[in-house]
Amino acid sequence: MPLARLDISRLRNLSQVRLDPSPQVNIIVGENGSGKTSILEAIHLLSLGRSFRSHKHKTYIQHEQQECVVFAQVEDGHQRLPVGIKRTRDGAVEVRIQGRPAQSAVELAERLPVQLINPDAFRLLEGSPKVRRQFVDWGVFHFDEHFINAWRGWQKALKQRNSLLRRGKIAANLLAAFDQELIRLGEQVNQARKAYCAALTPHFEAVLKQLAPGLSVQLQFFQGWDAQKSLPEAIEHSYQRDIDLGYTNTGPQRADLRVKTPTGDALDTLSRGQQKLVVSALKIAQGQLLIERGRQLVFLVDDLPAELDANHRRKLCQLLESLASQIFITSVGPDSMDFDWSDQTDVRHFSMNEGELSQTSKGLQES
Numbered sequence: 001m002p003l004a005r006l007d008i009s010r011l012r013n014l015s016q017v018r019l020d021p022s023p024q025v026n027i028i029v030g031e032n033g034s035g036k037t038s039i040l041e042a043i044h045l046l047s048l049g050r051s052f053r054s055h056k057h058k059t060y061i062q063h064e065q066q067e068c069v070v071f072a073q074v075e076d077g078h079q080r081l082p083v084g085i086k087r088t089r090d091g092a093v094e095v096r097i098q099g100r101p102a103q104s105a106v107e108l109a110e111r112l113p114v115q116l117i118n119p120d121a122f123r124l125l126e127g128s129p130k131v132r133r134q135f136v137d138w139g140v141f142h143f144d145e146h147f148i149n150a151w152r153g154w155q156k157a158l159k160q161r162n163s164l165l166r167r168g169k170i171a172a173n174l175l176a177a178f179d180q181e182l183i184r185l186g187e188q189v190n191q192a193r194k195a196y197c198a199a200l201t202p203h204f205e206a207v208l209k210q211l212a213p214g215l216s217v218q219l220q221f222f223q224g225w226d227a228q229k230s231l232p233e234a235i236e237h238s239y240q241r242d243i244d245l246g247y248t249n250t251g252p253q254r255a256d257l258r259v260k261t262p263t264g265d266a267l268d269t270l271s272r273g274q275q276k277l278v279v280s281a282l283k284i285a286q287g288q289l290l291i292e293r294g295r296q297l298v299f300l301v302d303d304l305p306a307e308l309d310a311n312h313r314r315k316l317c318q319l320l321e322s323l324a325s326q327i328f329i330t331s332v333g334p335d336s337m338d339f340d341w342s343d344q345t346d347v348r349h350f351s352m353n354e355g356e357l358s359q360t361s362k363g364l365q366e367s
């Protein structure tokens with residue numbers, strides 16, 4: 001669902017910015033510190049209720065202001081749906097869809113999935129399994145409508161079990177009662193993740209082949225426990241260990257998506273640029289999978305040229321163009337965005353200057 005109109009108020013150095021984006025490609029160019037990333041941050045905030053730069057809302061609310069607001073019109077078939085988020089300094093969050101308060105940011109995330117590729121992308125490879133688990137779960141969430149309830153129930157069962165273990169006083173029969181639910185929902189979570197990773201893998205391989213034909217990288221889904229054992233077996237097997245440690249140490253909460261090269265982990269052998277290509281391929285593959293299922297999403301590509309040579313920049317632009325999604329790309333200089341977009345693609349150029357945005361080229365639908 002593309003954004004048709006975007007209004008950002010009091011977020012970082014963006015006092016008041018209005019943007020009429022192209023439903024396809026938007027390129028924002030400007031000097032360091034001009035506010036380019038803040039535009040993407042605002043879109044991310046609108047979609048997910050949080051920033052990708054900071055978990056503390058106080059850091060992105062403009063200095064000396066009480067609140068920041070992001071408002072957009074979202075294209076939904078033939079109608080435009082107004083959606084908005086307000087974050088105030090005291091921590092309150094207000095999400096509105098079509099004028100009525102939304103249940104939670106999840107409602108917004110369902111309507112407006114965003115996919116981010118930024119200079120921090122390598123963290124997906126370098127970070128703990130948690131980061132990759134979140135990547136997988138984001139995909140499953142949009143891929144399988146039953147996932148969110150199973151996931152929530154499983155998290156709840158896991159927290160309760162861990163809290164019992166932590167207190168150290170557990171009667172075996174009580175733990176067994178928790179284990180039933182933990183196992184039932186844990187298996188659902190695992191099956192959904194497994195099916196998702198199986199669907200993602202061929203997309204990833206095809207995208208990476210286009211983006212970096214010489215790179216050999218494999219995905220391996222690790223379910224979080226010994227593949228030879230069922231979940232009940234694994235939990236039973238580590239029962240004493242759980243009691244000793246005071247938490248549940250086996251199960252889907254330890255899952256990972258391992259990214260391997262023939263000689264080891266992708267992290268140890270690939271350059272930063274290559275890591276960026278691998279992560280871009282993962283995210284584009286994830287996007288393709290959604291698009292294939294009739295969903296639309298918004299791609300945010302912050303500082304596209306960073307770490308990439310001219311050849312790979314062009315390949316990345318080519319792939320992004322082929323997604324037929326709404327894309328926001330930022331870059332410090334226009335020179336590094338010298339890709340020849342198709343005449344059929346609605347490309348709009350914007351220039352950012354000290355928090356002020358101006359459109360420097362008309363898009364297809366405007367001319």
Ligand SMILES: Nc1ncnc2c1ncn2[C@@H]1O[C@H](COP(=O)(O)OP(=O)(O)O)[C@@H](O)[C@H]1O
Nearest residue numbers: 012013032033034035036037038059061062063
């Ligand atoms: N809470 C804030 N209030 C006002 N200005 C801020 C706040 N946080 C950051 N800034 C400023 O806003 C600008 C943000 O720039 P950024 O979006 O990162 O720029 P770019 O991506 O173009 O390099 C910077 O100049 C920064 O100093």
Ligand SMILES: [Mg+2]
Nearest residue numbers: 036037038303
């Ligand atoms: Mg930036």
